[in-house]
Amino acid sequence: MAKVKKGRPVHGWVIVDKPAGIGSTQVVGKVRWAFNAQKAGHAGTLDPDATGVLAIALGEATKTVPLIMDARKCYRFMVNFGAETSTDDAAGEVLRRADLRPSDGEIEAALAAFRGDIMQVPPQVSAVKVEGERAYDLAREGIEMDLAARPLFVERLEILARPSADQVELKMVCGKGGYVRAIARDLGRALGALGHVAWLRREWSGPFEAAKGVSMEEIEALARSEEIDRYLQPLELGLTDLPEVRCTPEGVQRLRNGNAGQVLGHLPYGEEAWASFDGQAVAVGRYMGGELHPSRVFVR
Structure with missing residues (x-):
C-alpha cells in the first residue's frame, strides 16, 4: 500500500x-x-x-x-576594507588587518579582473561539499580546507556608492555558483586593503x-x-527562460505518461523547451522533429 x-x-x-x-x-x-x-x-x-x-x-x-x-542573479553589497575575517563577512573572526585604503580609481581598475569568466575559490564557510561533508560544518570544527577554484561568469560588477574610505557599495550580476563574500575577500586582497562583506542583498534571481x-x-x-x-x-x-511549445491533444497524453509527444512549435533540433496544454505546463524536455522528449513531467 x-x-x-x-x-x-x-x-x-x-x-x-x-x-x-x-x-x-x-x-x-x-x-x-x-x-x-x-x-x-x-x-x-x-x-x-x-x-x-x-x-x-x-x-x-x-x-x-x-x-x-x-539563471542570472543580481546582488547589491557593501565591502568593508581593513580586515579579512574567517567567514569573509562581518560575523566572522578577524584574521588579518590592513591600514591601506584604496581610491575610487584603484577600486574601479581592480574590478576589471572580476568581470567575465573568472575562477573563484569559495569561502571556508560555504555549502561546498568536501568528501561528502559541507565546508561550513568542517570549518566550525576548526578544520581549514584547501578548496578548489570554481568557474563563475560575472556579467556586471560596478561601484554604486562610496560612503567612506573604509567602504564601497557594489552591484554584481552573475551566473550560477557565485559567492559575494569571495568577491569581497579577493577584491580586498587585490587592493592590498583586505576586505569582507558588511551586508548583502539579492535583488533578483532569474x-x-x-x-x-x-x-x-x-x-x-x-x-x-x-x-x-x-x-x-x-x-x-519558473520556466520563463525556456521557449514554450504547445501540445496536441494526442501529444499531451503521451507526455503525461513520460513518452515523447507531438507539439506545435518551431525550434532548433535538440533545444530545451517546455510544453503546455490549455495554459498549464505539462513537461520539460528536448524538442526533436515536432516532438518533445521529456526529462521532467508535471503531475497535477
Whole structure:
C-alpha cells in the first residue's frame, strides 16, 4: 500500500523577501508549514545574514528548481576594507588587518579582473561539499580546507556608492555558483586593503524580484488559512527562460505518461523547451522533429 503524503498537493512558487537572521532552510520549512504543502524546496541559498529574494518552490514546482539555479542573479553589497575575517563577512573572526585604503580609481581598475569568466575559490564557510561533508560544518570544527577554484561568469560588477574610505557599495550580476563574500575577500586582497562583506542583498534571481516578494510576517499572518494562496505564483513562472511549445491533444497524453509527444512549435533540433496544454505546463524536455522528449513531467 502506497504511503499517503502529508499536507496539500499545492504547486507553485512563493517569492519571499528574506530578512536577516534566518537561514534559507528555515524559511523553506516555515513556508511549507504555512501552506501545509506536501513538498518544498528553494532556488539558491542565501546566508543567514543576507536579505533579498528567496524563491520557494512547492509541489511540482520543485522540478523547475534546477532551471532557476542556472539563471542570472543580481546582488547589491557593501565591502568593508581593513580586515579579512574567517567567514569573509562581518560575523566572522578577524584574521588579518590592513591600514591601506584604496581610491575610487584603484577600486574601479581592480574590478576589471572580476568581470567575465573568472575562477573563484569559495569561502571556508560555504555549502561546498568536501568528501561528502559541507565546508561550513568542517570549518566550525576548526578544520581549514584547501578548496578548489570554481568557474563563475560575472556579467556586471560596478561601484554604486562610496560612503567612506573604509567602504564601497557594489552591484554584481552573475551566473550560477557565485559567492559575494569571495568577491569581497579577493577584491580586498587585490587592493592590498583586505576586505569582507558588511551586508548583502539579492535583488533578483532569474524571473523573481525581491521588490515583489512577501515578508515572513505576511506569510505567518495567513499561515494555514485559505487566504494564504494569494501569495502562490504559477509553476510556469519558473520556466520563463525556456521557449514554450504547445501540445496536441494526442501529444499531451503521451507526455503525461513520460513518452515523447507531438507539439506545435518551431525550434532548433535538440533545444530545451517546455510544453503546455490549455495554459498549464505539462513537461520539460528536448524538442526533436515536432516532438518533445521529456526529462521532467508535471503531475497535477
